[in-house]
Amino acid sequence: MLKTIGAQIKEYKMASILTPVSIIVEVIAEMLIPRCMGSIIDNGIKKDDMTHIYMMGVLMVILALISLAGGSLGGVFGAKASAGLAKNVRKAMYGKVQTFSFSNIDKFSTAGIVTRMTTDVTNIQNSYQMILRMCTRGPMVLIVAMVFSFTISPKLASIYLVAVIFLSVILFIIAKLAMKYFEQVFKKYDELNNSVQENVTAIRVVKAYVREDYEKSKFIKASENVYKMFVKAESIVVFNMPLMQLTTYVCILLISFFGAKMIVVKDLSEGDLANLLAYCMNILVSLMILSMVFVMISISLASAERIAEILNEEPDIVNPENPVMEVKDGSIEFKDVCFKYNKDATDNVLEDINLKINSGEVIGILGSTGSAKTSLVNLISRLYDVTEGSVSLGGVDVRNYDLEVLRNEVSVVLQKNVLFKGTILDNLRWGKKDATLDECKEACKMACADEFIEKMEDGYETLLEQGGSNVSGGQRQRLCIARALLKNPKVLILDDSTSAVDTNTDEKIRKAFAESIPGTTKIIIAQRVSSIMNCDRIIIMDEGKVNGFGTHDELLAGNEIYKDVFESQTAGSGDFDEGGR
Template structure:
């Protein structure tokens, strides 16, 4: 874990080295000043030597300024190193997430990834800052203070040493109890983020069903869980500060008592006693800083493991050593394909799928809910890999292609249509970043999106809100289809992407496909027979298998499922649908 995290320090190594060096310089300056103060008291005041007082005072000012400068530089370099480290961690995670296949993404919840990119990285950033500054300063300050105390008076310094050992043991025992609670806190953060994400993304549904009170209660419960965990952890940590303060005050009383007797006996000077008391406060502050470091490192350990998991996660799907860089045509071939989302699953999602689709064909795909229609088309653009068998595009196994090349030529409009904040033109250019406005207009004409875009006040420069909430479901679908068309793909896949479009517009879109992109292979998943009946051939899916694969007319004669659904939708007889028909 440490190796993975520290590898992201990168260009901030120099700042990471300079920070502790500056802190050591600050400590040295702080430790010299009590010695000079003792000299002023013993030699200057008691010796009535004003020259010594002024010269030593001047030295103290210079050393104090140098200490201040060292502290400021330490803070500057520490901030640079910690914020830069956090930036690199976020970038490393985000970059690696972009390489994830769907199966990798399935391992991490969206809310979990958000927590790792935000809260967990902030914990690491704070811990790194504290480590660079306090973790070097506190031990150095404490060790130097103890050494100086032993130099001044070994007898009184033993009191410090005993106090340090006692407090170290107590702190370790208390922190060990707190550690397990800090480790559980971040799992609760995932639940909190999940509650917020669901509520914000589905706020219209929440209001439509008047579920605000329910959502408030769910959020309150998640927040309360975090509160309770922190209370348990802090309940153990809270004893550290009063114990340390009380112990140091006892040390001050003992040193004052025994020191006064030693001054009377002539074994200790007044200035030396003042130095010892100053070093006592330095040791107190050092111990307090060490306690803070221990708490933050405990929290950072849990966060670090979660961050390292994301950075170290290897994508299930990778390019071959010598990938094919060109897709010859839009032909598709499935050869005895089996597929499971879970490798250990007993029952595969797709079972012995064998079919051949010619380049330029228009293929309809229908079937009941859970019949694995989407799973079938996800294999074509290699969003998942087959469990057994092979899928070929353009006569080449999809696993032999460069994935970017393959996905540029296989354009998919998924069931869940997503638009991003920005103008309509910005969204369309996701399909082709170099597309002109004329290119975008032609794609929108094919997708029948130009009809409503031209009615908008700003046309193609109309701003789309996040998620496309300011356009209707049908408009969102048509924009996503136009975006996919801009890629000029060899294969176009529409996964139930016209479900929110009226039948007349659906027919226009299909007609445009047939006349304007005849060389593109088109796969259309739909629930309406009218959306696929004009296709060259239609695949009927049932329970992960191909129940039929033929033209509309042939399926009406030979396929019972298809015939029953057709009759129900055209009003010939009954009221069946795909789910009920396939279950017979």
């Protein structure tokens, strides 16, 4: 975990080194000031030597300036190093998430990833700055002050040693007890963020069903859980301060009492006692700082573990060593394919799939909800890898292709239509980043999107809101289809992507496909028989298995599922699920 996070320091190593160096200079200069004070008392005031007093005064000013410079530089370098580490960690996490397959992403919730990239990274940043500065300053003050104290009076300095050991043990116990609550806090943060994200994303549904009070109660409950965990943790950490104060005052009393006795018998000078009292405060304050750092590190360790989970997660789907860089054609073959989302699952989502699709064919897929239609087509573009068997494209196993090449040649319009904030033209160019306006217009014409775009005041420069919320569901679908067409792929997959358009527009889109991209293999998942009945062949999916594969006429004559759906829909009773078996 620490190695994983530490690897992100990179170009900020020098700043990370200069921070403790500056702090060491600050501490040494600061610790020499009490020695000057003691010398002023013993060799200046008691001997009435004003020259010595002035010399020590000037030296104290110089030491104070050196200490100030060291502390200031330590602050600057520490801020640069910690902010740089946070930047690199966020960048590394974001880059790693981009390499994840769907199966990797399934392991982490969206809210969990957001919390890791915000709250957890901020904790790491604050903790790293404290480690560089306070974890250098605290031990250095402790060591230098203890050494100077023992050179003055080993007997009195032993009081500090006992206090340090006592406090170290107590602070370790406090931090250990608080740690388990801090670990739970961030899980509660995930729940809190998830509640907010879900509510904002689905705000239209919430308002449509008048569920604002229910959503408020969910948020309050999640917020209450975070509050309770922090209270439990802080109620333990709060013992730090009283224990520190108790130890400090006891040490001052003991040093003053035994020091006064030693002065009477001439075993200690007044200046040395002043030095010891100054070092007493320095030692115990350094311990208090270390206790605060210890608590902060305890919090950040939980954050570091969560960040390391992302950074150490290995993508399930990666490029082979010598990838194939060209897809010959759009022919597809499923051979003895079995698939399950979780390797530990007992049942397969897809079972014993054997299909052969010729390049340029138009294939329809029909099946009830949950029959694994989407799972089947996701294997073609290698969004998931098969558990058993193989899927081939252009005569080559999809696992042997370069991922970018494969996904550029297999264009998928997903079930959930996603558009990004920006102009219509910007969104279309996701399909082809250097597409000309004419190319975009041609793709929109094929997808029947030009009909509504040209009616807009700004046309292709019309600004879309996040998620395309300012256009209708059918318009989003057509824009997504146009975006996919710009890739000019060997295979085009429409995953129920015309469900929100009327039957007339659906027919126009299919006709445009047949005329404009005859060489592209087209796979259309649909609930309406009318959307696929004119396909070259139709696949009937049932409970993760291929129940039938043939033309409309063949299936109508020999497949009960297709026959039932066709009859129910042509009789006007609705979609597949309503008119199913």
